[in-house]
Amino acid sequence: MTRGTIVSAVGVVLAAVLGVIYTVAVGNEPLLGLDLQGGVSVVLEPTNTSDEDISDETLDLTVELLRNRIDEIGVAEPEISRQGQNIVVSLPGVVEDQEEALDRLQQTAELRFRPVIADLGPAFDPDAITIPDADAETDADADADSEAGETDADADSEAEETESVDDSSTESEDTEDSFGFAGRLSPVLPLQDSDSETDADSETDADSEAESEEGDPAEEPADGEGEDPATDAESDADPEGEGELDEELSPLPAEQGTIDPTQLAILDACAIPDVTADDDDVAEDYVVLADDIGNRYCLGPTLLTGEVVETADVGLAFAGTGWQVNPTFKAGDDGINQFNDVAAQCFNANAEVCPSTRLAVVLDHNVISAPSINAPQFARNQIVISGDFEEEEARRLAEALRFGALPLELVPQETRTVSASIGRDVMQSGVIAGLIGLAMVAIYLMAYYRLAGLVAIGGLLISGALLWTIVAWFGEQFGLALTLAGVVGLIVAVGVSADSNIVYFENVKESYMSGRRVPTAVERAYQSAISTIVKADVVSLIAAVLLYLLTVGAVRGFAFYLGLATILDLIISWTFMRPALLWLARRQAVDENPRMLGLPNFVGNES
Amino acid sequence: MSLLNELFAGQSTIDFRPRWRISLRVAFALITISLLLLLTRGLNLSIDFQGGGVWEVPVGDDVTVADARAAIPAVDDARIQLVGTSSGNQIRLQAGTEALDQSEDIVSQMAELGGVDRDAVGVSEIGPTWGDQITGQALRALAFFFVVVALYLAWRLEWRMAIGALAAVVHDLLITAGVYSLFGFEVSPATVIALLTILGYSLYDTVVVFDKVLDNERSIIGERLAIDELVSQSMNQVLMRSINTTITTVLPVLSMLLIGGVLLGGAGIRDFALALFIGLLLGTYSSIFVAAPILVWLKQRQPDVRRSAELEERRRSREKAASNGADSDELDDADEETSKPAITRLDDDARLLSPGGGPPRPRKKGRRR
Secondary structure (H helix, E strand, O other): OOHHHHHHHHHHHHHHHHHHHHHHHHOOOOOEOHHHHOEEEEEEEEEOOOOOOOOHHHHHHHHHHHHHHHHHHOOOOOEEEEEOOEEEEEEEOOOOOHHHHHHHHHOOOOEEEEEEEEEEEOOOOOOOOOOOOHHHHHHHHHHHHHHOOOOOOOOOHHHHHHOHHHOOOOOOOEEOOEEOOOOOOOOOOHHHHHHHHHHHHHHOHHHHHHHHHHOOHHHOOOHHHHHHHHHHHHOOOOOOOOOOOOOOOOOOOOOOOOOOHHHHHHHHHHOOOOOOOOOOOOOOOOEEEEEOOOOEEEEOOOOEEHHHEEEEEEEEOOOOOOEEEEEEEOOHHHOHHHHHHHHHHHHOOOOOOOOOOEEEEEEOOEEEEOOEOOOOOOOOOOOOEEEEEOHHHHHHHHHHHHHHHOOOEEEEEEEEEEOHHHHHHHHHHHHHHHHHHHHHHHHHHHHHHOHHHHHHHHHHHHHHHHHHHHHHHHHHHHOOOEOHHHHHHHHHHHHHHHHHHHHHHHHHHHHHHOOOOHHHHHHHHHHHHHHHHHHHHHHHHHHHHHHHHHOOOHHHHHHHHHHHHHHHHHHHHHHHHHHHHHHHHOOHHHHHOHHHHOOOOOOOOOO | OOHHHHHHOOOOOOOOHHHHHHHHHHHHHHHHHHHHHHHHOOOEEOHHHHOEEEEEEEEOOOOOHHHHHHHOOOOOOOEEEEEEEOOEEEEEEEEOHHHHHHHHHHHHHHHHHHOOOHHHOEEEEEOOOHHHHHHHHHHHHHHHHHHHHHHHHHHHOOHHHHHHHHHHHHHHHHHHHHHHHHHOOEEOHHHHHHHHHHHHHHHHHHHHHHHHHHHHHHOOHHHHOOHHHHHHHHHHHHHHHHHHHHHHHHHHHHHHHHHHHHHOOOHHHHHHHHHHHHHHHHHHHHHHHHHHHHHHHHHHHOOOHHHHHHHHHHHHHHHHHHHHOOOOHHHHHHHHHHHOOOHHHHHHHHHHHOOOOOOOOHHHHHHOO
């Protein structure tokens, strides 16, 4: 036994012990899959109108969008992953209002061009807020306000909630003290709900409070509900019955009564009337949305959707610095003409449509970019969006534009809801079965191989400790959950690990039977044993890798843990098995009585 | 020595050759029957492969399947079962894709039946095309797996062994599937995982067995024995190993089958463990009784030219050396072997002469301490 083998054996034991200490100290725990703790999982298959394959980048973008949506739903530790062309979303634990959550996930993300009414700056901290481009906007707002004779009509709230469609834009009274707050944020169109939620979350305490108070998960957009009475009281309801784009502006929806006066000023500047979207998935609401870095914009109703875009590219800016994006619009009335209509209005800073000359590109309620329009007319492939972009920013914008051109529909293929109690049952049976199985293996190994069985059990313990560490770490770091299939993979791996030890012990026995002393036999048998073990383990690894790459769902989880455990088996076979057995074999007692290692008495061996 | 003792000492002398003739016929018959069953009866595929839904709700002890059927009028042709688990009974309703539209109704009705919240109802819904997709993926993965493993085994062992090993795996998988078809057990994704595991174990076992054959083949013993004798002897050497590895793998599975499945009622675990249990036993059996005879058959039909030449070469040089009275180590050993009559001794010597072990010199035994 060389110094190297001792070091490696001590090393692996130490690693296992440290791993467990680390895991306990940091408080890592394996993240249980939803089949073990209850929850919802859904496999979504993205499809689009063309038959082309969906590109990787589009899928990645979709995953990102889904992640944002889930963050808004507020589910802890979601797992969203691409598996081939499919996207698997797992929401472990008890999810409040599962149906709503699932609906939300399946919405088609639409790229929207919305006019920027006001740039609200980075946060809603009243002190920090500035209203940029103030003149134009304020003017516009003022105009609108003054013109507005009426407040928003959220009044008939209950009705609206269900049939938000004809919710009207109503004109708001524009006095500072009468905020025609349209508390109503559309309950019908979930995208908008999330918009409003976003608002609420980060912007107005009032809103978020309202939300939490609502407590009715099923109607999560229910902001409106809580606010309605107040709104009723204060506003003259005058539903116009249609949400046209040229509506008058009225103040931002907010919870009535709890509003902070400083916020009110800003809300007033933003002046959002309460316009509800209708069912056709066009966002006709005034909304407040944020971009990546938390900058918030008050945005008008959608003027265009991504369908007008044909494609988009990035390039280094021709003049100036940084990168730029070159969108190409579709020809004719399907594309560039529509865009030019909008561009003309924005260029002229039409107070009612596009007061700030800026047109925001919004994807799934994230503002990707909000460039200003510098010309009234564009040729469809001669457009540049520039702005000192970093390459990544530019790519992201181009990606969003391309995505908008071919929006993905997410078709649920497999939906599973496991109640927490069933999950617990399964977990319990799995753990009990696993432990008893392990105990039986240990007893058998001890009975058959005597002390050598201890080496096998030691190997299993090390393997178990390392697995626990790794699984817990993966759970914390990557949200990778341990599913029932994974548990099964681990149990299978226990068997494989025991096999490796048996292969070695039997080789030792053979070597011993051919007349060697025990320690020599232990040393000599290792080479051929490890060669066999490696061959067999590599076959297991091939299986694990291929299954992991080529399948979806449960089989994949199984493959992952099988592969992981097989690698650990290789490591332990290399480092621990031989030194440990050799150490035993060198004990005086064992040398005198080879039966202690499960070896038969063999007359040919001189003692 | 009793057979058990012999096995324990790795010194059994079972002649596998006559048994192989029988086992190959049995394997052939079983595979044929399995194929017939699969073609005629097919498999009882779970909704995961066909599309549809499964709804589960915990219920009180007094609820019967008839109650459940009355309480859930939403679907006509649903399969309703009462499943016992550690925490009480469950009603399990399974229906085809047409029931998916009524999922909400079903959930409400089941929640009412069990007197629980809607959240306590477990739901699985699978779209109609999804099953085809995952089946397709699994088959594709399997095809890739066979190719890659065949290449790997051909490289590390030899191509005849690759064929033998894969034949044994196909044997195991087909017969397990045949058992499922015969008894109408439900094939779920868990079963598929089990089948894949079987495949892994079966190969592990066969690799261990074939590695031994290879070892012996390269050693001095390989020169004198006909290939069928050599393989038969190798089987004796690995028999106990195979039995032990099987026992240690079957024990956890048995525990899952009995405790996880029967006592605690985890349907997923039971499906899995049953397939595994059948497959594991088959896997061990097939390594020795299917893979090995196929290897022998392949080798007899198409002898390894290179190896024969090598052996011939070694034989010739030995003769030459013997006539020259040369006394190289290897030749010494070889001569000594030839004089030994007992098969068990030969085995041991084979071990001694294996490349890994290096050739200890028997006559130096006294000095080796």
